[in-house]
Each structure stands twice: as structure tokens, then as C-alpha cells.
Amino acid sequence: MVELSVLQQRFGTELVESTFRDNRRIDVPAAKLFDLLSCLKSDHGFNTLIDMTAVDYLEYEGATDRFGVVYMLLDVFGGERVIVRTAVNLPDPKLPSVYSLWRGADWMEREVFDMFGIVFDGHPDLRRILMPEEFAAFPLRKDYPLKGRGERHNFPVITRAGS
Amino acid sequence: MAVGLPENVFMTKLDAAASWARSNSLWPMPFATACCGIELMATAASRHDLARFGAEVMRFSPRQCDLLIVAGRVVMKMLPVLQRIWLQMPEPKWCISMGACACSGGVFDTYAVVQGVDRFIPVDMYVPGCPPRPEQLLAAVIDMQAKVRRTGTVMGKEFLARDTPMGPEPFESEERYRIQDANLVQLGGFSAAMTSAGMKRGAGNHG
Numbered sequence: 001m002v003e004l005s006v007l008q009q010r011f012g013t014e015l016v017e018s019t020f021r022d023n024r025r026i027d028v029p030a031a032k033l034f035d036l037l038s039c040l041k042s043d044h045g046f047n048t049l050i051d052m053t054a055v056d057y058l059e060y061e062g063a064t065d066r067f068g069v070v071y072m073l074l075d076v077f078g079g080e081r082v083i084v085r086t087a088v089n090l091p092d093p094k095l096p097s098v099y100s101l102w103r104g105a106d107w108m109e110r111e112v113f114d115m116f117g118i119v120f121d122g123h124p125d126l127r128r129i130l131m132p133e134e135f136a137a138f139p140l141r142k143d144y145p146l147k148g149r150g151e152r153h154n155f156p157v158i159t160r161a162g163s
Numbered sequence: 164m165a166v167g168l169p170e171n172v173f174m175t176k177l178d179a180a181a182s183w184a185r186s187n188s189l190w191p192m193p194f195a196t197a198c199c200g201i202e203l204m205a206t207a208a209s210r211h212d213l214a215r216f217g218a219e220v221m222r223f224s225p226r227q228c229d230l231l232i233v234a235g236r237v238v239m240k241m242l243p244v245l246q247r248i249w250l251q252m253p254e255p256k257w258c259i260s261m262g263a264c265a266c267s268g269g270v271f272d273t274y275a276v277v278q279g280v281d282r283f284i285p286v287d288m289y290v291p292g293c294p295p296r297p298e299q300l301l302a303a304v305i306d307m308q309a310k311v312r313r314t315g316t317v318m319g320k321e322f323l324a325r326d327t328p329m330g331p332e333p334f335e336s337e338e339r340y341r342i343q344d345a346n347l348v349q350l351g352g353f354s355a356a357m358t359s360a361g362m363k364r365g366a367g368n369h370g
Contacts, residue, residue: 131239131240131275132239132240135239137274144274146272146273148275149274151239151274152239152274152275152276153282155242155246155283156246156283157282157283158246158250160285
């Protein structure tokens, strides 16, 4: 099991550890995210990125940052899991891409970009993955209306005579 | 029968003969995107047996079909595909909108789900239900046959008269207000398109 003190020695005391229902979580500032993740991969055996996602904390009680980005790591051989969380804020939500560490991050980062508008520096192909290319908003942000902003009707109408 | 026709010979109009033939050999194009698609499969399977109505030939090429069955919700990304399939089908052609989602969006009133396919393609028959039972779809096919017999002409002239999309207005008022509030400048030409009657987008924007 990777000790927090070992990581703190290398990355400073900003690293905070917490536990929720057996999930071990490490909070890290965005500036040190990439170094921490690559250290976890190369020195501590976390060879799989199980999932990554983001959370919009707008109007969330006690939240100080707008977005949280969450990386779930697994050491396949040791069976150890750890969740790494970081925070980004408007107007320029930007994080380094971890595509170079885990190829599986490719589509996950595209999805987070598509839904939240968080940009991943160094991603080879950061396009929308779920929404159409011409979609102009980031629909999972909390300030985006549930029913959209009329994008659903932005199509030509085909009539009987016209087909 | 003053003319003295021999036995087994009937007099009819060419239109009626064509409609009779078409109505009894509807070839469906299954556009099954959700749970309605499962009911559509059940309708075609042995218990409900769509073959009794001559409509069992599900073709997965729109070029060979004349009845589009939209079964399930259609999202923004899928709508251009649906429209393309409709345009690829040869005349004469008809469309059944199957289930609450295809007819009205159903419970999925979200940013991505189209609120009724009839806003963007012509629809001849609506099947309510979530999902509809196979009997309901069979009833729709039977009604469809009656409609084909009633309205058909050899050259399909009846379609030319219908130049407006059938179904509800393209916008609900609430959605109109949302667009005005958002004042989306990113979607180039969108506000201009909103005011025009046809709600048509510039040809260049749409692939």
C-alpha cells in the first residue's frame, strides 16, 4: 500500500488523504497532478486508469472550487486502488493530459471535455465524443439548462414534397 | 356485369390496384434505437407474426423499403442519420412513429433528445405507448394499409400536395424563450434561422 507520507515527502504537504466507504482518496493541486500520477504509475504500480470523470461543484455546500476532476487508479497485480482528485476553475479550466501514461485516458478525457469543457493539454485528439461537433455548450455544467438551449431544433425540416 | 366478363376477372382502377398491391406488401425499414425496437422484433416474431399482413420483410437497406418504423428515441446526433435514411427510401414511402419517445420525446426532455421525429421528417401514423405492445403496432400496420389503399395513386401524386411537415409546431413556447434568453451567438446564423418561417438551417452548416 502506498503510504501518504512517502508521497508527501516528494510532493509536499498539500496532499490530503481521506476515506469514504473504503475508497481511499488523495487530493492534489492541479499543478502537481501529472507528476503525482506518473509517480503512482511508475513507482507504485498503478498500471490501470479505471475511470476518470469530473464533478461540477457549482452551488455545492462547502465547495471552494468549481470543478473536481477524479482519476480512479488500480494496481492490477497488487489489487490496490486509489482515487486521485484535483480541482480546476473557470475561466480557464485546464489540466495536463494523462494520455501519455495510460492510453485509456483518450476517450475519457474527450468525454470530460465534451460534457464539462475542461481542456486537456497534450491530448492528441481533443474533440467532442458524445455531442455533435457543432454543439456549442457543455451540457453537464450545472448552469446549463436541463432542456438545453434549443439546440435540439437546429436541423432542417424534411417535408413530403421535399423528399 | 353487362359486359360479360369471364370468371375470375375484375374491373378496377389502376390507382386502386397499385394501392392494393402496395398495402399488402409493406416492407418495413426498422429504425430501432430503444426498447420499442424489442417490441418491434416481437411483432415480427412468430407469436404476433407480422407476416400475416405482408409486412415481414424487414430490410436493412432503405433502398428496398417503403415503410419506415421509427422505434425509440432519436437524439441530436442520430437525427441526420434518420433524415438520410428517409431520403434514401424510394417513393412511395410511409412512416410510422412508434412509441412515446419517437412521437414526442417521451420522458426524455433533455438537451440531446429530439422531441418528436415528426418535427423533422413526415410521419403518417403514430403509435402511443411506452413501449407499445405488438398488438398496437399491428393495429398501426393495419391502419397504415387502410390509409395506403385510401390515398394511393400510381404515381404517388398525393404526396406532392403535402408540403408542410405534419405534426406539432417545431417549437414549444418555453423552448423559444430559452433560446432568446441564451442568445446563442456561437451557433452562427441560428437566431436568423429562428425568425424565418421554415426553421431551416443554412445548407453549409449541416453535413
